[in-house]
Structure formats: structure tokens, C-alpha cells
Amino acid sequence: MARKITIEPVTRVEGHGKVTIHLDDEGRVSQARFHVVEFRGFERFVQGRPYWEIPVLVQRLCGICPVSHHLAGAKAMDIIAGVPPEKLTPTAEKIRRLMHYGQMLQSHALHFFHLSSPDFLFGFDGDPAVRNIIGVAKFHRELAVHGVILRKFGQEIIKATAGKRIHGTGAIPGGVNKSLTPEERDYFLKSPAPNNIDTIIDWAQEAVEVFKKLHQENKDVMDNFAAFPSNHLSLVRKDGALDFYHGVLRAVDAEGRKVLNDVDYQDYLKYIGEEVRPWSYMKFPYLKKLGKEKGWYRVGPIARLNTCDYIPSPRAQREFEIYKAYTSGKPNNMTLHSHWARLIELLHAAEVIKDLLNDKDITGEKLVKKGKKQLKGVGLVEAPRGTLFHHYRINKDDQVTMANLIVSTTNNNEAYNQAVRWVADKYISEKPEITEGMLNRVEVAIRAYDPCLSCATHAIGQMPLQVDLYDARGQLIGSKRK
Amino acid sequence: MSKHEARNIKILVFGLGNPGRQDDGLGPEVISRLEKAKLPGLTLEADYQLQVEDALLFSEQQLVVVVDALKSGKKPCVFKKIKPVEDSSFTTHHLSPEALLYLTQVLYEKNPEVWLLGIRGYRFSLGEKLSQKARGNFEEAYRFLVKLLKAVISSGQPSAIIDFLSATSSRGEKNGAKEKRAAGS
Numbered sequence: 001m002a003r004k005i006t007i008e009p010v011t012r013v014e015g016h017g018k019v020t021i022h023l024d025d026e027g028r029v030s031q032a033r034f035h036v037v038e039f040r041g042f043e044r045f046v047q048g049r050p051y052w053e054i055p056v057l058v059q060r061l062c063g064i065c066p067v068s069h070h071l072a073g074a075k076a077m078d079i080i081a082g083v084p085p086e087k088l089t090p091t092a093e094k095i096r097r098l099m100h101y102g103q104m105l106q107s108h109a110l111h112f113f114h115l116s117s118p119d120f121l122f123g124f125d126g127d128p129a130v131r132n133i134i135g136v137a138k139f140h141r142e143l144a145v146h147g148v149i150l151r152k153f154g155q156e157i158i159k160a161t162a163g164k165r166i167h168g169t170g171a172i173p174g175g176v177n178k179s180l181t182p183e184e185r186d187y188f189l190k191s192p193a194p195n196n197i198d199t200i201i202d203w204a205q206e207a208v209e210v211f212k213k214l215h216q217e218n219k220d221v222m223d224n225f226a227a228f229p230s231n232h233l234s235l236v237r238k239d240g241a242l243d244f245y246h247g248v249l250r251a252v253d254a255e256g257r258k259v260l261n262d263v264d265y266q267d268y269l270k271y272i273g274e275e276v277r278p279w280s281y282m283k284f285p286y287l288k289k290l291g292k293e294k295g296w297y298r299v300g301p302i303a304r305l306n307t308c309d310y311i312p313s314p315r316a317q318r319e320f321e322i323y324k325a326y327t328s329g330k331p332n333n334m335t336l337h338s339h340w341a342r343l344i345e346l347l348h349a350a351e352v353i354k355d356l357l358n359d360k361d362i363t364g365e366k367l368v369k370k371g372k373k374q375l376k377g378v379g380l381v382e383a384p385r386g387t388l389f390h391h392y393r394i395n396k397d398d399q400v401t402m403a404n405l406i407v408s409t410t411n412n413n414e415a416y417n418q419a420v421r422w423v424a425d426k427y428i429s430e431k432p433e434i435t436e437g438m439l440n441r442v443e444v445a446i447r448a449y450d451p452c453l454s455c456a457t458h459a460i461g462q463m464p465l466q467v468d469l470y471d472a473r474g475q476l477i478g479s480k481r482k
Numbered sequence: 483m484s485k486h487e488a489r490n491i492k493i494l495v496f497g498l499g500n501p502g503r504q505d506d507g508l509g510p511e512v513i514s515r516l517e518k519a520k521l522p523g524l525t526l527e528a529d530y531q532l533q534v535e536d537a538l539l540f541s542e543q544q545l546v547v548v549v550d551a552l553k554s555g556k557k558p559c560v561f562k563k564i565k566p567v568e569d570s571s572f573t574t575h576h577l578s579p580e581a582l583l584y585l586t587q588v589l590y591e592k593n594p595e596v597w598l599l600g601i602r603g604y605r606f607s608l609g610e611k612l613s614q615k616a617r618g619n620f621e622e623a624y625r626f627l628v629k630l631l632k633a634v635i636s637s638g639q640p641s642a643i644i645d646f647l648s649a650t651s652s653r654g655e656k657n658g659a660k661e662k663r664a665a666g667s
Contacts, residue, residue, distance in 0.1 A: 041607075041608055042608065045608045045609075057502075060500060060501065060502025060503070061502075064530075066530075110533065110534065113534075114534050129568070133534060133577075133581075133585065134568050134581065134584060134585065134588070137585055137588040137589055138588055141588070141589065144534075144585075144589060145589055147534060148534050148535045148537060148538055148589065149535075149538075151533065151534060151535040152535040152538060155535060167501070
């Protein structure tokens with residue numbers, strides 16, 4: 001009898017998503033899908049608002065990476081304010097970078113230390129009561145403390161540059177509204193350990209070593225779990241270096257051939273299409289050059305390290321060389337290696353933060369420029385989870401008339417579906433029933449990309465995990481909640 | 483010392499929620515109002531959710547009041563003591579106060595007194611204004627919280643909460659059920 005397994009919503013993943021796996025009469029997987037069950041609607045929400053409100057307003061999209069939306073929105077508004085990226089003052093550009101790399105540090109730390117590491121430290125079949133942040137705190141206390149301090153340091157960088165912990169106003173059209181004071185700069189450079197950037201760099205390096213050790217111990221799983229070939233897309237600096245804040249758009253295929261060769265993201269509509277499928281609110285972006293079928297791509301840490309030529313900071317570059325050597329310089333398509341890539345980026349972010357803190361422009365006083373107003377603009381940054389597009393049009397009264405956002409999670413939409421299908425094929429077809437181990441493997445595959453589905457409300461009482469089992473006639477024949 | 487002068491007690495009030503999601507913004511709204519009230523000795527924070535690094539912040543306090551929206555319940559607001567729980571419901575976007583208190587104990591061997599002020603909300607979709615009903619609940623909860631904080635600040639002891647709750651409970655019996663309801667239990 002054909003059956004449908006539903007997992008809803010996915011725990012330890014932001015927002016509300018569900019996974020449905022359809023089985024055929026023989027209990028084999030016939031279809032696996034990752035759904036988004038909430039319509040975001042944010043593009044409509046911002047229509048009619050004055051354009052200068054956008055950098056603050058869009059932070060309400062997400063509680064984990066509001067800075068990404070803040071900066072992508074601000075970059076689009078720079079264009080509208082007639083101040084293209086190369087015209088920003090050095091202080092404005094560097095303060096924004098500091099904010100962004102601070103966010104990358106805190107977000108990547110949260111993801112690895114407190115979200116994904118339990119899967120590797122305790123095993124996919126580990127006791128769910130232990131396989132979580134509490135388990136890490138109890139049995140790997142030093143690791144958990146390092147994660148807390150890395151997070152805190154990144155948050156403090158954000159607070160110092162954006163002005164507030166949430167809904168900061170640091171970036172404004174054409175620049176920023178504050179730079180660092182010498183006291184703020186010295187706090188990050190000279191505070192007693194562990195609250196200084198040198199300790200943070202050392203701990204980020206240790207985190208990379210933790211992953212490499214876990215990889216050595218679990219090579220088969222780390223290399224093969226949910227691995228599949230794909231295209232990869234990200235920003236790179238004009239000289240091909242890794243860059244989270246600004247650059248040109250590059251895409252490579254699974255063999256490393258360039259599909260998009262360093263194009264201007266203001267023209268992204270020429271290169272990126274968005275397919276609508278009736279069963280999901282989330283669109284499916286693709287590279288127009290390759291078409292809907294073959295043009296889907298991955299974004300995020302694994303994609304960024306596949307597209308860039310090198311990393312412009314010494315320690316991260318050394319780790320990048322080790323990482324690239326593992327695949328003989330070819331793109332890495334191993335899903336769980338995204339954690340490895342993420343930690344190399346964590347190290348890079350920490351190194352860049354130190355460089356920026358030591359740059360005299362970071363305490364400069366020239367903050368904003370003005371230009372001739374334009375009626376449209378595109379802003380793009382590499383958010384922790386991947387490439388983030390913000391595209392706006394305004395009218396002559398300065399009101400937003402159109403917004404199109406392609407968030408990292410949307411860019412990775414097909415990758416989630418591929419990952420879920422991989423798990424379903426391997427584990428559910430072997431044993432067509434809902435087990436804790438199977439559930440966690442679905443989650444492990446999705447967590448590698450860490451989707452942020454809707455920046456949903458979080459009021460107390462949400463986020464159970466419910467599994468429903470339906471027969472071929474759509475009748476519920478089993479249900480499991482954890 | 484004046485009636486409401488701080489007696490060197492470390493108090494954190496932490497408002498949780500997204501102000502871009504209507505009544506989910508009840509927690510940050512309380513922090514906004516408290517910032518203007520300028521009560522002495524308070525640390526005020528607002529964020530979308532608790533996170534692991536807040537264990538460090540909790541560890542530095544004697545008393546923490548977490549303010550959050552509630553999606554269900556008949557009362558306008560509830561006030562209850564949080565006990566540490568080995569909670570595995572961690573997400574990147576949500577860590578319960580109970581789990582955070584447990585983490586605080588495990589990581590930093592500190593045990594601040596933590597209370598939750600939950601305010602009933604009704605609308606949680608995109609939008610920046612509180613619903614009218616939630617606004618009413620907010621006013622009631624805010625009045626309750628300010629009186630409670632003043633009592634604790636004045637005494638310098640987190641345990642003053644118990645005396646305050648007993649007193650408001652008695653007054654509630656005399657003057658109607660409003661404050662008693664706010665005190666929850």
C-alpha cells in the first residue's frame with residue numbers, strides 16, 4: 001500500500017517547514033519534498049514605505065541574521081541614493097564590513113557549536129536527550145563555553161557598529177551613522193582574555209581542528225552522507241578572493257567550470273530565474289544559462305569555498321588549501337563538509353575583524369555621501385547561509401513600489417529537496433517506518449544548510465516535531481510527536 | 483535612601499519577540515517603556531529570542547525577568563517562576579528560559595532567580611502594531627511589573643517578589659481580581 005510520511009515542523013531549524021515522503025506499494029520512496037508552509041509576504045509589507053526606512057525595516061525578517069538584511073537593504077538603497085559601493089567613504093565601507101563579519105562570526109559559531117556539533121559528538125543515533133546543546137554543555141563544557149564567547153564577541157561587534165542588539169540603525173543610504181570610538185576599538189583589541197580578538201582567532205582555529213578530528217573519526221559518514229553534485233553560486237571579490245560583503249557574482253558547476261563569470265549583480269535578472277512549483281510557497285531559483293532542470297545551485301559556505309580562488313587572510317588560507325587538497329582542487333559536493341567550510345569562514349571572519357579593528361579608517365569621521373537619486377537598486381551580500389538578493393523600485397515620492405528578495409534559504413531550495421531525497425532513498429526505503437534515527441538524519445541533512453524559513457514568531461509553546469503517517473487514500477494511520 | 487533607590491541588586495529584564503510580527507512584539511514593547519521609566523539598577527535587553535550567550539548574561543544577575551508573548555491562555559498575563567529544565571528543544575531561533583537557566587548552571591555554576599512574565603497576544607502575522615486586546619493586556623502587565631520591580635529594588639532582595647505577590651494577592655481579594663490575575667501563579 002502506498003503511504004505518505006509527513007514530518008512537521010522540522011525541529012532545530014528556523015521557521016516552519018515540513019518534509020513529506022511518499023512511498024509506493026512496495027515501501028520504496030517515490031517522492032521526497034521539503035515544503036515551506038508559511039508565506040513570507042514581506043515584499044508586499046514594505047510597499048509604500050519610504051526608501052530610507054528599508055535598512056531598518058528589513059531586519060524584522062530574521063532574528064538570526066538581521067544584519068544581512070540590514071546591509072543588503074542598505075546596499076540597494078545606496079544605489080537608489082546615487083552612491084554606488086565604490087563611492088562610499090572608506091570608514092562607511094569598513095564599519096559595514098566589521099558589522100557583517102561580526103555577524104558571520106556569531107552566526108557560524110551558533111550553528112556549529114550549538115546546533116550541529118551534537119550530531120557529530122554524540123552520533124546520529126545518539127540519545128535525543130543528550131544530542132543537543134545541553135549535552136554539549138554537560139559533556140564538552142569547554143567547547144560550549146568557546147561557542148558562547150565567540151557568539152558574544154560577534155554580538156558585541158554588531159552592537160558597537162549597528163548601535164543596538166536588534167534593529168540597529170548603523171547602515172543608512174549612502175553610508176553609516178557612526179564609526180567606532182577609540183575606546184570601543186580598544187575594548188575588542190585589548191580586553192583581557194577571552195574577550196579580545198586574538199583569543200577569538202585562536203578559538204576559531206581550534207574549532208577548525210575539532211572538525212578535522214571529527215572528520216578523521218567519521219570519514220565515511222562525513223564524506224558520503226547526503227552528498228550530490230550541484231552548481232554553486234556566490235559573490236567573489238573582483239580578483240576572485242572570498243568576500244562576504246561585496247563583489248561580483250560567480251557560479252561554477254560540479255566540475256568547477258565557470259557558469260557565471262564574475263558578472264555585475266545589478267543585472268541578476270539576466271542570469272537568475274525563479275521557478276514556481278505548486279506545492280511550495282518557496283520559489284526555486286536557477287541559472288538561466290543552464291535552464292530550470294539543470295540550473296539549480298547551492299549557496300552558503302560550501303558554495304563560497306567552491307567559487308572563490310583564495311581566502312585573503314593567512315590562517316584561513318592555510319586551512320582552505322588543506323580543504324581544497326582533499327578534493328584535489330575540484331569543487332566539494334559533500335554536504336557535511338559545509339560544516340568544515342563554515343568553520344574556515346569563521347576563522348576568516350575573525351582574522352578580518354582584527355584587520356579592520358587595526359585600520360585607522362574604523363574610527364574615521366567621514367560617514368555619509370550623497371548622490372543623484374535613482375528609481376531602482378539591487379543590494380547583495382553573502383549572508384551566513386548564502387547569497388542574499390534585495391531588489392527594490394521606488395516612485396518619485398520616494399515610496400517603495402516593488403521589492404524582490406531572494407534569501408539564502410530560497411537559493412538552496414532544490415538542495416534541500418535533493419538532500420531529503422538522498423536520506424529518504426537510503427534510510428526509509430530500507431525500513432519504511434518513522435524512527436528517531438531516520439528523523440534525525442532528515443534533520444541532519446537540512447541542518448547542514450541551516451534554513452531560515454520565515455523568520456516566524458517564536459512565542460512560547462511553538463516548535464514541536466510531529467510526524468504523521470498517511471495511507472494511499474490520505475487517511476492518517478500513525479502520528480508521532482517529540 | 484529613598485523608597486525606590488537601588489540597593490545594589492543586579493536585575494535583568496529581557497523582552498523577547500519580533501516587533502515586526504504584531505503581538506509578538508509585546509516583550510520588546512515592555513523594554514521600550516521601561517527604558518523611559520528609568521528605574522535604577524536595571525539591565526534592559528530586547529531580542530527576538532534567547533540565545534546561548536545569554537547564559538553568560540544570566541550568570542551575572544541575581545534576578546532575571548523574561549517578558550514574552552503568549553499564544554494561548556485565558557489570562558491577560560501570567561507571572562511564574564522558571565525552574566531549570568534539561569530541555570532538548572533547542573533551535574537556532576529559540577531557546578526556552580528553562581533550558582537557558584539550566585545552561586547557566588552547567589556552564590557557569592550560577593543560579594539566578596528567573597521569572598517569566600507572559601503577556602497574552604492574539605495576532606502574530608506581519609505588522610508593526612499591537613492588537614487592541616494585546617495593548618490592554620500590555621498595560622496591565624506593565625503596571626504589575628513596575629510595581630514589582632520597585633518593590634525588589636527597594637528591598638535589595640529577589641525574595642521580595644514573594645512578599646509582593648502575597649501582598650498583591652491580598653489586595654486582589656479586596657479590590658477585585660485584576661492584580662491577582664496578573665500575578666498568575
